[in-house]
Amino acid sequence: MHLFSKKAAKKMAAYQKELIETHYQEVDNMYRQMRGWRHDYRNHIQTMKAYAATENWDAIRHYLDLLDKDLTTVDTVIKTGNAMTDAILNSKISLARSKDIQVIADADIPVKLNSSEIDLCCIIGNLFDNAIEASLQLPKEKRLIRIYMDMKNTQLYISFTNFTAGKKLKKQGNLFKSTKGDGHGLGLIRIDDIVKRSDGYISRNSEEGAFTTEILLPQL
Numbered sequence: 001m002h003l004f005s006k007k008a009a010k011k012m013a014a015y016q017k018e019l020i021e022t023h024y025q026e027v028d029n030m031y032r033q034m035r036g037w038r039h040d041y042r043n044h045i046q047t048m049k050a051y052a053a054t055e056n057w058d059a060i061r062h063y064l065d066l067l068d069k070d071l072t073t074v075d076t077v078i079k080t081g082n083a084m085t086d087a088i089l090n091s092k093i094s095l096a097r098s099k100d101i102q103v104i105a106d107a108d109i110p111v112k113l114n115s116s117e118i119d120l121c122c123i124i125g126n127l128f129d130n131a132i133e134a135s136l137q138l139p140k141e142k143r144l145i146r147i148y149m150d151m152k153n154t155q156l157y158i159s160f161t162n163f164t165a166g167k168k169l170k171k172q173g174n175l176f177k178s179t180k181g182d183g184h185g186l187g188l189i190r191i192d193d194i195v196k197r198s199d200g201y202i203s204r205n206s207e208e209g210a211f212t213t214e215i216l217l218p219q220l
Contacts, residue, residue: 044063048060048063078105078107082120085107085117088124088128089128092124099135100140103147107149109150114218115156119198120217122191124158126190126191127160127191130213134211135162135163143163146160147160152216154219155200156217156219157216160212162211201216
């Protein structure tokens, strides 16, 4: 029993270390993006000041149109209606895109959640990390993660789909066999524990070229 406890504690410590490293990458990437935006902002101001000095109003209008189009194209902010969900989703989207992974997200949480927001962020974070890890096995042009979140009657529906290298994963009990290691398995178990405790439902489906996780969490 003592040996089992030491082994479990060692696994959990490794898993927590991995989570900390991932969080650091996310914060560092968002900081780099903010520095980039600040640098670009200064350049845009200087360009428009130069046009204004020569009273070239047509050029300024054209430049503003280009900026508006560019901002629309690069805007990655997800607004679900839930602050903590927004924070974890935007953080993970930033991390994924820094690794050349395309993310398509449609998430809407129009009601106040009765389930723990910490639990929800744990679910989303683990699902996202798993999807990112699988996506990195693919060429850049094939990396894609699709996310959908919305209310279905009185339940919160969460769906994560990512492209895979084409091999159908083998199932071990209620989980699919992990190729990442013990930390990955702990993340999956953590998700299942939260769903079970919430009297929810989870489904995992591995097909040739894609892996999908669907979750329902009761909100009444």
